Structures are given as structure tokens and as C-alpha cells.
Amino acid sequence: MNKINIARRIFQILSLVLLVYGGYIFKEWKESAETEQSIFPSLKAPPGSISTTKFEKGSILWPSGATPVIENYPPSLVCRFNPKGGMFKACILHFFSENLTWQTQIKYLLPYITLFILLCFLFGRMWCGWVCPIGTVGDFLTFLRRKMNIKVRRFPQNFRINLSFTGYGIMAIALTISTIIGMPNFARYQCYWFLPYCQICPARLICPMFGLIKPNWKDFSTGITTTFTILAWLVLGLFVAAFYFGRRVWCHMCPVGLINSWFNKGAGVELHKKAIKCIKCGYCADACPMGLTKMYQMNNDGIYNQNACIMCFRCVEVCPRENCLGVKFFGKELFRRKNDTKKVS
Amino acid sequence: MTQKKFLDNFRDEIQKGFVSDRISPNNIAELQKYKRKSEIPSMENFYEAIENFENKKTFELEKPSVGYFCNIVPEEIILACDLHPVRLCCEDQVCAQAGEEIAPGDICCVIKSICGKFYGRLYENLNLVIIPGTCDPKTKLAELISPLKEIYFLDPGRDSDYLENAAIWESRYTELFDFLKKRFHKNPGRTQLISACHKTNKRTEIFRKIYQLRTDYPDSINVFDYYIMIYASFFMEIELWNDFAEKVYSQALEKKKTQNKPRILLVGTPVIFPNFKIIDVLEQSGLAMATDIQCTSFGRFFNPVEIDEDTESGIIRALALKNIAGSICPCLLNLEKMANLIIDTVNQYNLDGVIYYNLRLCQVFEIQTAILRQILKQRNIPFISIKTDLGKEDTGQLKTRLEAFREMLESHRK
């Protein structure tokens, strides 16, 4: 009955294992030497700039420095703080933040950005719904809540829109700080303000725990680190509450998800609706983990991709009408909602 | 909403006035007539069940039984409380005449026959009756029969829009669930709710198979057998019904044969057992009823319960969506849905025409006729509206009209 959902769960777990434990599984594969002929140039901190490898044990941005298997940035929340460096290097926000501080020339970033755009263009926010390890952790929290029979909190539309504005605000502040500390006169602030979003991101605290490494819960050495520590606790609390009491509420304000969401309406994966089949039963809107209602409200045929949609296809799965909702990939039909009984002929 | 007691002070006066003699409708002869037409051996089970029910005239069950009307009342919640749900919708000529005493004049004949059954003491063994406030006659019915039976009044509102009303529906259903738990001293949780939903989903699965088979080969299960099965589901144990229906389906698969009659879609008020006049006439005038859009069959069975949040409140919400948001009852705001559904069904199964069947004096069905006719006319779908009542006087006239319709369909085909 719930074939898509089961497939998605399996995919989520597999990608969590790959992305988080990739450092253990593929440790032989690690790229040893960067060659000049590589498509992706190696991005290193210029002399005088700080990089995560310079942080010592005890500071907020430790543990780090372990090299990942592949030095690249997929459009999902794969964290720098995964045990043994993980499979990929970091998330795209880390990439922008780091290189703004280092003032890397744009030509060296182009291959990375092109790959990111390509992946987002093909699959949109499917990366959030099907791959993101932090989303998987959140879904596990939701699973726990369901088992404990606690009622889901449904947040109104306006609240969710405001959450995404909050996310944009956080992203803008983080990128601005990264730019400022990259300027020559502000280099001495780099040791405190480097990667400002990473310092409060819940993934920084959650990811090391997969490898049974104690994350840096606290650093009270200076005022700035104390502030960041407390902010990180607050954000982690918000994260856990968002997933435990709601469903994927956090994803409305995750900056990486917000970057992915710009590609969502133009993505290769399209959700289609045939309006004449719809009986307005509300199953699709009720099952949507992001709380979107557009596909329920739409009264005409067409594509109903939305910015916040994480492409879990739960709506397609629960729709009781045959052929009403469907998923296409660049116009080619992947699957449609079928009735449970086959046509007798 | 708590349980309300209407006319409690006047109980004795009303009982003295009306509850005097038992009425005894006799539909066994009618039943035998349809049984002879049946070609499927397993249908025996359903006929037998109805025969037993008609002979006893009342319910004798081990579990406490709860009567209800309408799809709006969630059967699954009653099942989860380990009670026996009995759907009391009834279209009986004898009962309707008896009910004239309580509800006289141009009132919905379904309400009349229900009144007749209650005041004729046919439903003595029921422990509770749940009445939804979907249409005006049902709302009044709650007051009319409250001196005789314990009533729970369930008001879901008249708007079927999910976004605005889902929370209200959920709270109404939760109140009903809490009331049933308290009233019958049961303590069901989410596992009971889930297993109840699985039972009805199983029924949906079988029904969909039969529905699909009948759209392609209307003669595989004849129309009387189809409605007998649906009537049997009103009071039979759900697992028993599932087993029997599965058998009927497997035997009907062998019987499928192509036929050349025009296949039509029957839309409108429900067809319930003793009142098979419309399908009788359809059969005689050479039309094959391929599918139907009616609340007792399609509306009740077609949508499964899709449990997304498997918490208690989540399941109750899913039930609300199935029963109210997906409802096709014209009492709710859903004319667009109805038009979509008719056009889509006709296109999908390639049907020849639509018969809009209206049991006289159901105003909500009557009001939307003109609009539907206009919509379907624009799309070149043949449409006929039939208005009748429980009496058999107009059978000849109906037959003439439907024969003319058939000829029109046949010429339309060519």
C-alpha cells in the first residue's frame, strides 16, 4: 500500500549510512593528492586566513580536519563534522561561507557551483526529502512521537512562511559575517566568527554523535564563544521540538533547503494534477509533511511544484482517485496514483 | 458536544400517544423474487442474512449495537469500541405509511419510514442511535425519536472544505469517541482504531474490485445482487461480509460476458432494499446500470482510510477526511465535486448516459438538478432526471420514459 513511503525510508537510511559513515566505509578511497588536472580545484585557505583544520580540541569548530572521501558539496545537509570526515566535504552553505572568508577567486568555485546547480535542477528538493541525513534524524523523532501517541501540531500557513523568512535572515547574516571577516582589516576576528552558521547549526552537534564522538557542547572561554554555545543549544532545542511536535517544520527554515528551494519550481521532477479527477477529499494536504495545501486548492490541470515541497510524494500515494496525481521527470511519466485493484479484462 | 436529551420531560405523553401497535412489514416475497434472478451461488449467504433479519424484525446480537444514519457517522469508531454498527437508513413503504402519523405531509420518505420503524418498536434492541445533523429532516429526526431511544447528535457542519473544517471535524469525532468509551465502559486505543480501519479498508478493496468488474461487465453481478450486497452490509458483521463478498467476486469473474445494452451511470438518492423500483424499471427497459454514485455504495465504500499519522488523533482525522471531506452528500457544499465526479466517471468507463434518480422530496438533490443538466449538456453527455417516491403507481410511466431514453442512447451511439 505505502510503496513510495517504504522506498523513501529505505533510501533515507541508505543515504544516511553512506553520507555519515562514508568516512569509515570508503577510507581507502580518500583522494590523497590534488592534481592540477582535476575538474574540481582544491580549495585551501590562503596564507594568513583561518581554516577549520586550525581549530584545536575544545573549541566550537572542533572536531574537524579529518579529510572526507570526496571533496565535494552535494545539495544536501552533509556535515563537515561527520565522524572521520564523512563521505562528502560539507553543505553548500559551508562552501559559500568558507570561500567568502578566504576570498577565493570565483573561477575556482565555478565547477562546484555548476555541479550543485545541475543536481538541484534535476531533482529539486528531493535532496531534502530523500537524502538529507538530518531530515532522516528528524523523521525518526517524528516516528518516536507517533509511537508515543502524541498529537501532531499543525502550524498555520503564515507561521511557516515566517519561518522561511527567518531562515533567509540567518543565511544573510552568516554570509555577511563571512564576507566581512575575509577583508584584510578584520582578519583578526576570524578565529571567533569563522563559519558563523556552522557554529549554531544542529548538525554540528548531531553528526559527531553518529560516530560516538562527544561533540563540543560548550566553550565558555570568551564572550563570543559563550554566545555561540548558547545559540547552538537554543537552535538544537528548536530543531528537536520542531521535529518532535510537528512534521518537518525545521525544513522551512533550513538555509540549505532554502537554497535548494529556488530550483524547485523549475526542477526536472514535476508533480502533476488532473483537476477533473479531484474530489477535494483533502488527503493530500493532510498527509503533506510540510503542510502545503496548494495541490488541494488547485482547480486546474498543471504542475503544482512549490518552493517548500520536499518531494516525498506522500500526496500521490494517499490520493484515493486513480490517475489524479502523478510524478513526471522532464515530462516523462514516472508513476501515477493507481487504484489498488487492477483493471479486469 | 455533549449528549443532548430532547423532549425528555414529555417522554410519557409522546409514548402514550404514538407507540401503540407493532407494524410488520413483509418483504420476504420481494426478496425471493430477486433471489430467483441471481446467477451467483454465493449470493445465497447475503439473501439468507437479509431473510433472517426480516424474519426476526429486530436485532439480537451479543455485542451492544449502535444504530446510525449517514456516512458522516464514522463506522470505524463504533467498530473500535467493540460495538456493532447498524446503519438504519430505510426505504420501506409499509413503515413509511405508519410513520405518517409522526411525520405527516411532504416530508422525506426515508425519514417517514425510519419514524415508522422506531414507533413500530422494530428497533427495541438498539443501545444507542447516532444521528448526524447533515440535512434538516435528520436534525428533526433526532428530536422526534428521542423519547424512545438514547440519541447522540453529531453535527459536522455543512461545509466540506478541508482546510477550514478539519479541526472541527476532528474535535466532533473525538467527542463521539470519548462518549462511546464512557457510555459502554470500553477503553479502545489506537491499535483498535487501526484494526477497525483495516477492516473497512479490506471492504473497500473488495468493493473496488466488484465496482470495477461491474463497470466493464454489468451483467457479471446483476444489479439486484449488487444492491442486496450493499443492503446486507448495513447490519452484517464486517468480517463476514468481506468473506462472502470475496466469494461472490471470484464466482462473478467466471460469469463475465460482453453485452450490448447501453451502460448507464445511476446518480442520486440511495437505493435501499425493499424499494428496488428504479432498478427494476431499468432492467425492464433494457438499460444496464454499470456504476452508481450514491452514498450507500460508492460514497460509503470507495474511499479507503489513509492513515498518515498513526496516533489516535491522526486516525480520527483521517476518518473525518474519508467520511466528510470526501463525502458526495449534496447537503454539504460540493456541487463542483459532484459534477467533476460524474463527468470523470462517464469518461473513464466510457458510459452511455446518466440517470439522475431523485427520491421525491429530498430537496437538496432536486435543487442541483438543473445545474448538473446544463453542465452535462455542454459536454454531450445524455442526462435524464427521474423523480419518484416509494409507491409503485408510476412504474408504467417511468418505464415509458426510460425506454425513450434507451432509444435516444442507442441513436446517440450510432
Added chain:
Amino acid sequence: MKRFLFLILFLFIVFCYGSSQIDIEFEYPSISGDFYVAGTVFFPPSAVSTSDNIIVMDTETKSEIQSKITVQENWPDGSILSAEIIFPANRQKRTRYAIFYGEDVKRKKSFSESAVLPTVSFITPGAGKTIEDIDISVGEINVRVDRSASIRYWWYIIPAFILIFLTILRTLRTIRTQKT
């Protein structure tokens, strides 16, 4: 879509601004008044083609300082390997200096040593290291210098912009179907 264009503009401005930089360190002499600062700076291959692409900046006021630059050695491909740089400084106006070089800087202020003043030599910590390699095969002396690296990465702007263009087109189409 507005946000999208904004991000691209933002990134473009920020990354184009960043040219290569060498910090200068020297000790202020105990004399008062003006003095010259001089020293030799090494550049990576293919980085600077003429001496006009090297400037001295006052990093605190962000203004260019007049300087005299004499090319001393060249790389085999013709670009500058080392150059002697002289510029004036004053003890009363203590500040920090840096050398910027690259194709996107242009020297505007040059000067000649008109007065005879004391000279202090500077050091360039961290500079002079080159990331890029040169192969030199000895025998029949044959020098191969990879100059393509800088151009090669710019080609990626074509697929990136095609993809962005397609995304915008498809987004507009989606919005159109949702509106009607």
C-alpha cells in the same frame, strides 16, 4: 527569482574584488620624517605580465601609494618572477602596507627617487610560495608552463548559466500553470 539574481550579483561582486595580495612587514626606523621602503618580491608564474599590474596599497586607508617597480627576473613564459619595489613612507603616519597584483589591478601612481632619503628593507611573510607547477625537462632544454588553468575554470560559467536559464524558464512555466 529576485533572490536568485541577487545572490549571483552578490557572489560576483565579492569574488571579483579578491585579487592576490602580499602583506609587507618592516620596522620603522628611529629617524623622523620621510624614508623609503624597498625590497624584492617574488611572484607565481603567469600571474603578472607587466610591472603595471603590481600596486602598493595602504590597507588602512585603502589608497594606492606611489611606487617604483623594477623587473629583475622573468619566468620562462615572460611573466614576472621577481621585482624590486620602492615606495615612500613616513614615521608619523604609521600604517600597514600590502602589495596587490594580478590582471585586474592597474598601477596609476609611479614615482622616481628625487630626494636622497634613508631606505628600510621589507620582508614579505608567506609570499613567494607558488602553488602552480612547472615541468622542466633537462637535456634538450624544454620548458612547459601550464597557463590554461586560469582560463579553464571560466568555461564552467556556460553550463551554469544555461542551467540557471532553464530553471528560470521552467519556473515561469510552473507559475503560469498555477495561476490560471
